[in-house]
Amino acid sequence: MYSQGLIGADSSTTESEEFLKAFQARVDREEKIEPNDPMPEGYRRTLVRQIGQHAHSEIVGMLPEGNWITRAPSLRRKIALLAKVQDEGGHGLYLYSAAETLGVSREQMTEELLSGKAKYSSIFNYPTPTWADIGAIGWLVDGAAIMNQIPLCRCSYGPYARAMIRVCKEESFHQRQGYEIMMTLAKGSEEQKEMAQDALNRWWWPSLMMFGPSDSESTNSDQSMMWKIKRFSNDELRQKFITATVPQAEYLGLTIPDPDLRWNEKTQAYDHGEIDWAEFKAVIKGDGQMNRDRLRARNKAWDEGAWVREAALAHARKRADMKPIAQEAAE
Amino acid sequence: MAAAVASAEDAVLRAILEIADDGLILGHRLSEWCGHAPMLEEELALANMGLDLLGQARALYAHAGALEGKGRTEDDFAFLRRERDYVNCLLVERDNRDFAHTMLRQLYFAAFMQPFWHATVQTSSDETLRGIAAKADKEMSYHLRHSGEWVIRMGDGTEESAARMADAVNELHRYTGELFMVSPARQQAIAAGLLPDPESLRDEWDETIATVFRAAKLELPEIRTMQKGGRDGIHGEDMGHLLAELQFMQRAYPGQTW
Numbered sequence: 001m002y003s004q005g006l007i008g009a010d011s012s013t014t015e016s017e018e019f020l021k022a023f024q025a026r027v028d029r030e031e032k033i034e035p036n037d038p039m040p041e042g043y044r045r046t047l048v049r050q051i052g053q054h055a056h057s058e059i060v061g062m063l064p065e066g067n068w069i070t071r072a073p074s075l076r077r078k079i080a081l082l083a084k085v086q087d088e089g090g091h092g093l094y095l096y097s098a099a100e101t102l103g104v105s106r107e108q109m110t111e112e113l114l115s116g117k118a119k120y121s122s123i124f125n126y127p128t129p130t131w132a133d134i135g136a137i138g139w140l141v142d143g144a145a146i147m148n149q150i151p152l153c154r155c156s157y158g159p160y161a162r163a164m165i166r167v168c169k170e171e172s173f174h175q176r177q178g179y180e181i182m183m184t185l186a187k188g189s190e191e192q193k194e195m196a197q198d199a200l201n202r203w204w205w206p207s208l209m210m211f212g213p214s215d216s217e218s219t220n221s222d223q224s225m226m227w228k229i230k231r232f233s234n235d236e237l238r239q240k241f242i243t244a245t246v247p248q249a250e251y252l253g254l255t256i257p258d259p260d261l262r263w264n265e266k267t268q269a270y271d272h273g274e275i276d277w278a279e280f281k282a283v284i285k286g287d288g289q290m291n292r293d294r295l296r297a298r299n300k301a302w303d304e305g306a307w308v309r310e311a312a313l314a315h316a317r318k319r320a321d322m323k324p325i326a327q328e329a330a331e
Numbered sequence: 332m333a334a335a336v337a338s339a340e341d342a343v344l345r346a347i348l349e350i351a352d353d354g355l356i357l358g359h360r361l362s363e364w365c366g367h368a369p370m371l372e373e374e375l376a377l378a379n380m381g382l383d384l385l386g387q388a389r390a391l392y393a394h395a396g397a398l399e400g401k402g403r404t405e406d407d408f409a410f411l412r413r414e415r416d417y418v419n420c421l422l423v424e425r426d427n428r429d430f431a432h433t434m435l436r437q438l439y440f441a442a443f444m445q446p447f448w449h450a451t452v453q454t455s456s457d458e459t460l461r462g463i464a465a466k467a468d469k470e471m472s473y474h475l476r477h478s479g480e481w482v483i484r485m486g487d488g489t490e491e492s493a494a495r496m497a498d499a500v501n502e503l504h505r506y507t508g509e510l511f512m513v514s515p516a517r518q519q520a521i522a523a524g525l526l527p528d529p530e531s532l533r534d535e536w537d538e539t540i541a542t543v544f545r546a547a548k549l550e551l552p553e554i555r556t557m558q559k560g561g562r563d564g565i566h567g568e569d570m571g572h573l574l575a576e577l578q579f580m581q582r583a584y585p586g587q588t589w
Contacts, residue, residue: 071577
């Protein structure tokens with residue numbers, strides 16, 4: 001799953017003109033930047049923040065869908081959903097590892113998430129009251145994630161780009177799975193169709209918000225584009241998503257909840273209604289319906305797991321102490 | 332209801348449902364951890380083990396349905412029976428409680444099921460069961476290794492983890508007897524050469540548990556009375572709540588395709 005267009009990074013940097021030029025030239029030659037290569041501090045900081053937000057989104061994203069694992073309607077769906085949420089955890093793991101190559105520890109990033117300092121994608125602060133939400137999340141949220149992440153496979157930072165290749169393969173599978181759930185509902189009973197439409201109504205606008213503020217408001221975009229961390233602007237990606245998704249909704253016989261949505265022959269794209277940016281800002285600031293519950297759940301798991309992690313460390317230390325004795329005995 | 336067994340066919344069906352229900356209920360319990368595990372690596376491991384067990388249950392229900400020949404599907408078995416008709420052992424339905432309880436429950440179960448499936452591959456007269464067993468044997472070897480390592484880490488970790496492990500042993504050991512109890516249905520399946528006799532697996536189970544406990548510095552408790560009831564459909568009070576959740580969609584929206 002995905003992290004937002006980057007939220008609030010500071011890409012300012014203090015290196016010499018010559019250093020920055022040489023770095024830019026490497027980026028422009030499409031050379032991958034690797035962990036031990038010289039890089040501007042602003043580049044490192046931007047990536048730490050972006051990869052961190054992305055990793056946190058995967059982890060927090062396990063909660064809304066995890067809400068339905070124990071209630072999935074069939075064994076096939078239950079297994080698929082558990083495997084999907086497990087994939088999200090796996091993505092979190094690669095992403096934390098990718099961020100660690102930039103000199104930040106997983107513990108540090110985890111603490112920032114738990115304290116509420118680090119951000120994660122706003123989409124996961126919406127509740128999942130019905131089974132159809134599982135379909136809508138797969139279809140729309142993973143669909144939006146793919147739009148964002150495919151260009152990240154070409155990101156200038158090597159470890160992030162490589163992590164994204166595997167993540168994208170899995171996301172694309174999740175998206176098809178979500179669409180298939182929606183299709184089953186759309187072809188089902190009246191009650192199921194209503195459930196599908198209701199989920200689309202609730203997830204459409206938050207999915208559009210996943211691409212981040214519009215280009216005129218997005219402060220970090222230019223520098224990120226220059227450094228080829230980012231390849232397309234927020235609005236470009238959002239537009240691509242809409243163009244891909246509208247026909248999918250039509251095929252399902254569902255209605256996109258935007259009365260202003262219409263095809264524009266001139267631009268060869270869909271015009272759409274105004275996004276509620278006040279809602280977006282409120283959710284980012286922690287005032288979405290589920291923000292507090294999400295953080296509470298993460299903190300609870302972390303706190304209740306503390307004794308397990310301590311036990312594992314204590315045991316490993318005992319083992320390490322025992323080793324020399326065993327070696328001695330062998331000699 | 333888990334009533335007296337009428338015929339040889341019914342007995343075989345019942346015996347297969349016993350192991351299928353074990354997989355379903357323990358798989359469900361493990362899935363409850365998703366998003367709440369003590370560390371990310373364990374999120375993945377717990378989900379993995381849950382997926383293995385749910386996959387085994389699915390294959391076994393499908394086989395049970397085919398043997399029965401009345402058109403019941405895997406979902407009919409998993410979602411549409413009454414609580415008294417589920418015949419899993421009590422151990423697997425015990426609540427997750429904490430990581431010590433969860434890992435010990437897994438160890439007890441895997442230490443039994445790994446040799447169980449291994450023997451099924453070697454001796455079962457039922458080809459489908461041998462196929463299911465071959466996959467499950469490998470899966471349960473992993474569960475055994477993973478849970479065994481954790482029991483050792485927690486048993487010989489900190490003071491708190493040792494106390495929690497000891498507590499888990501005290502709580503759960505009394506449910507292990509049921510793994511070896513043979514219902515009349517199971518007896519017929521054993522006699523027909525479909526499934527191994529649990530008694531033949533007891534030495535291996537005892538040895539596995541003793542080895543892990545020695546390394547974990549845990550003691551085997553004296554058990555006055557081993558608990559039983561699951562194989563007769565008499566479950567603990569948590570079971571109804573588990574089923575209310577598991578069956579929610581099928582009960583709230585009957586007869587629909589998902």
